[in-house]
Amino acid sequence: MLTTFIPLGVTLVAAPLVPGLINKTKAAFAGRQGPPLFQLYFDLLKLLNKGAVYSRVTTWIFRAGPIVSLASVIVAALFVPVAGTASLSFSGDIIAFAYLLGLGRFFTVLAALDTGSSFEGMGASREVTFAMFAEPTLFIIFVILARVTGSLSLSSMLTQAPLVGTPSMAGLLALVVFSLFIVCLAENSRIPVDDPATHLELTMIHEVMVLDHGGPDLAFILYGASIKLFVMVAMLAHLVFPMPDGSPVQSGLVFGSLMALITIVIGIVESAMARLRMVRVPRLLMAACMIACFGMIISLR
Amino acid sequence: MTARFAFASLRNGQTMAEHSIPVAPEMSSLLDSVAEQCREGRRLANFFGHRASDQPLKLYAVMSDDKANLLWIGAATAGASFPSLTPRCPQAHLFEREIYEQFGCRPQGHPWLKPVRFPARPQSPPIPRNYSFFHMDGEEVHEVAVGPVHAGIIEPGHFRFQCHGEHVFHLEIQLGYQHRGVETLLEHAASGRVPFLAESIAGDTAVGHGLASAMVWESLSDVRVSARAAALRAVALELERLANHVGDLGALGADIGFVPGSAYFGRLRGEFLNLLMELTGNRYGRCFVRPGGVTFDLPETMAESFLKRMKNAQKELQDVSRLFFDTPSVFERLDGVGAVSLNACQELGLVGPAARACGQDHDVRKDHPYGMYRFHHIPTMTADEGDVFARASIRRLEIERSLEFVISQIDNLPQGNLRAACGPLRKQSLAVALVEGWRGEIMHTVITDEEGRISRYKVTDPSFHNWMGLAMALRDQQISDFPLINKSFNLSYAGHDL
Known part of the structure; x- marks a missing residue:
């Protein structure tokens, strides 16, 4: 029973490391030392010890936003395998996974609209617009994986796909990994879609929606975002390399190094290119969707 | 007729x-x-x-x-x-x-007679503070108001966008939050305080405004500046330009999320500020230019180390510029954003790099040469497009030319006194001084009364000419591009508000 929750526990404990490692990578490219690897843990601790300020014009939705989105992302994390095993898995859990992420976004957007601020409204409209392009891609990827592995549960789809090792499958997996990588960047508001480091409200997408949250609410949001990032990177990790069957230590090591590698790749992408113009973002996401479609055609052959 | x-x-x-x-x-x-x-x-x-x-x-x-x-x-x-x-x-x-x-x-018959700043002169009539902003009607038109308090550590200004979704129809800029009554202060200041006040008109243009003020003063008191002082002034002015232009390119990098650009340009900006500090004793070049000359010399040994460091910086700048301007995603992000046409530029009378980016071949150093620029010309750079990329390229080219100029100046500094004494000002006269600051044309105009005291001190900062250019550049643009376009102009709030 207890072992069931080890994958979720690892996710909850290790998630804040991912943004830390991305920031370290970016700092290295900028020739700086950068914030400590554990900076997000310190930030979360600091924020949890603070009080929160609520505007009089907001309603309970504003307060519920961070809690619901954190809760939904934690539940979604149950289905994602860590080093080969997931905490919870049933046939068709991919739908639950996708819509749990959707539910989190929905409440973040509602909370943003609840403030009545023009910035947050702008951010909300951008977030749902881009999600509209990212979501189909995710589903097409799921269709491909379901077709390849013959399974409808997220963990077996992710862990079995790389094992179906024919050359044509390798090409297919490359398409899947590439489009999932772009979805990962978009969903987690990384460059080239969004810039998590900017202070300019007018250019923000995700950040601008949470400007009015503070204290523990902001901690929930930041923590939820790091879990979402961890989960998406874990999905990529399972796709690019099969987890070894040996001891948990062995697969844990492989998984850990894959996670670090993909995280560093995200950091390199962020350092090597500028952000896209906002009107160009849908094109990038549509390109990802098209690539996934090609993959689907190949998988149906 | x-x-x-x-x-x-x-x-x-x-x-x-x-x-x-x-x-x-x-x-x-x-x-x-x-x-x-x-x-x-x-x-x-x-x-x-x-x-x-x-x-x-x-x-x-x-x-x-x-x-x-x-x-x-x-x-x-x-x-x-x-x-x-x-x-x-x-x-x-x-x-x-x-x-x-x-x-x-x-x-x-003025089409848009709204307040510029809040009144400071006692004789001014009250100005309606509850000014009604320009406003569009339409079912899906919405208004976004930014400032005067901003998220970053920048000066206060209020921006109002009339938008349809992400599309901006019109931007209205309301400034005046930094009005300190500089002109009145200058008119009533003791003569020794004038240079200090002039240097604090805009903190990032201390040398530019200090120089314009000193030129007016020298002109009114018939003082000639030695060749050495003139050369050192030019060096300080160009170092200020270098630091700010390099810093601006770095800031553009930060705005588009291009980490290496912002980091490397940011470091090089520090290098130029350090040079300015070694020359003047202040990172922003304060207390260096004074009526009659300059306050500090550049001895032989220091000049040598300056040359070495400048040449290093020149090489590094070439590499960083190439990295920044040759990265496709950077070009894609800057190209075609926030364009101002040459026609609009001329109608609005834009100045400085913003005007040169539109193809307006205007530079005070060439058109109204002063000091060392009478003997050494810096080629004027222009671009055609008038967009953010053009404004960035103009900065890049001006950085190169400025560096060449400063290196050649330090290489053969003329001899001469550092500072000549200034006598009383001429009575009932008017003097004009133009300086090409890093943002463009700085103009100081002074009128003296029958006792040789300043009765009118008019300061015109380049930002005064250029803010309207920014508003025009935003027409039909994406609202998410505003910070980038704003940064490409990088205008002064304090210089406008006085």
């Missing part, structure tokens, strides 16, 4: 007795003449009011003829109002609003 009212010519840094400034018989003939000169390609460099004790308000117009390297000045006595020049000559719009705000003299 009656003959045109003739202006008197004047050179940069020259003084003229007040009685020799031509006074038009009527306000309208002065305005007609200004409008006609604008049509011929001259720029309205300054247009301001002055009310000497117990005398009626007089308006002065200074035209700049960039081709002939001359300034033209004329004046007229104004009553309670005058027919607005703005409909004929849009460059005048902010000057007229300023005149209305400072003296209560109403430009009749």
Whole structure:
């Protein structure tokens, strides 16, 4: 029973490391030392010890936003395998996974609209617009994986796909990994879609929606975002390399190094290119969707 | 048709007795003449009011003829109002609003007579603070208001966008939050305080404003600056330009999320600020330029280390610029964003790098040379597109030219005294000084009274000309591009608000 929750526990404990490692990578490219690897843990601790300020014009939705989105992302994390095993898995859990992420976004957007601020409204409209392009891609990827592995549960789809090792499958997996990588960047508001480091409200997408949250609410949001990032990177990790069957230590090591590698790749992408113009973002996401479609055609052959 | 009212010519840094400034018989003939000169390609460099004790308000117009390297000045006595020049000559719009705000003299028919700053002069009429902003109606048109308090550590200014989704129809900029009454302070300051006040008009242009103020002072007290002091002033001015241009490119990098660009340019900016500090004792070059000369010398040994470091920086800058400008995603992000047409640029009378990016070949260092620029010319760089990429490229090219200039200046510094003593100011005279600061044309105009005291000190910062250019650049753009376009202009709030 207890072992069931080890994958979720690892996710909850290790998630804040991912943004830390991305920031370290970016700092290295900028020739700086950068914030400590554990900076997000310190930030979360600091924020949890603070009080929160609520505007009089907001309603309970504003307060519920961070809690619901954190809760939904934690539940979604149950289905994602860590080093080969997931905490919870049933046939068709991919739908639950996708819509749990959707539910989190929905409440973040509602909370943003609840403030009545023009910035947050702008951010909300951008977030749902881009999600509209990212979501189909995710589903097409799921269709491909379901077709390849013959399974409808997220963990077996992710862990079995790389094992179906024919050359044509390798090409297919490359398409899947590439489009999932772009979805990962978009969903987690990384460059080239969004810039998590900017202070300019007018250019923000995700950040601008949470400007009015503070204290523990902001901690929930930041923590939820790091879990979402961890989960998406874990999905990529399972796709690019099969987890070894040996001891948990062995697969844990492989998984850990894959996670670090993909995280560093995200950091390199962020350092090597500028952000896209906002009107160009849908094109990038549509390109990802098209690539996934090609993959689907190949998988149906 | 009656003959045109003739202006008197004047050179940069020259003084003229007040009685020799031509006074038009009527306000309208002065305005007609200004409008006609604008049509011929001259720029309205300054247009301001002055009310000497117990005398009626007089308006002065200074035209700049960039081709002939001359300034033209004329004046007229104004009553309670005058027919607005703005409909004929849009460059005048902010000057007229300023005149209305400072003296209560109403430009009749001004299309948009809104406050410039809050009033500081005791004789000014009250200005409606509850100004109603420009406003669009439509089912899906919405308004986004930004500032005056911003997320970053920047100066205060209020921006209002009329948007349809992400599309901006119009941007209205309201400034004035930093109004400190600089002109009044300068008019009443003891002579020793004037340079300090001038240097704090805009903190990032301390050398530029300090130099303009010193030039006016020297001109009014008939002092000549030695060649060595002039060269050192030019070095300080160019170092200020280098630090700010490099910093701006870094800031553009940060705005588009291009980490290496912002980091490397940011470091090089520090290098130039350090050089400026070693030369002047202050990272922003304060307390260096003083009437009569400069306060510190650049000894032989220091000059050598300067040269070495400048040449290093030159090499590094080449690499970083190449990295920044050759990265496809950077080009894609900057190209075609926030374009200002050459026509709009000329109508609004933009100055500095923003104007040169539109193809306007105008640079005070070339058009109205002063100090060391009379002997050593810096090639003027222009671009055609007038977009963010053009403004960034102009900065890149100016950085290269400036570095070459500074290196050649330090390499053969002339001999001479550092500082000459300044006597009393000429009585009842007017002096004009133009300096090409890193943002563009800085103009200081001083009028003295019958006892040789300053009775009017008019400061015109390049930002005063250029803010409207930013508003125009936002037309039909994406609202998410505003921070980037704003940064590409990087105008001064303090310099505008005075």
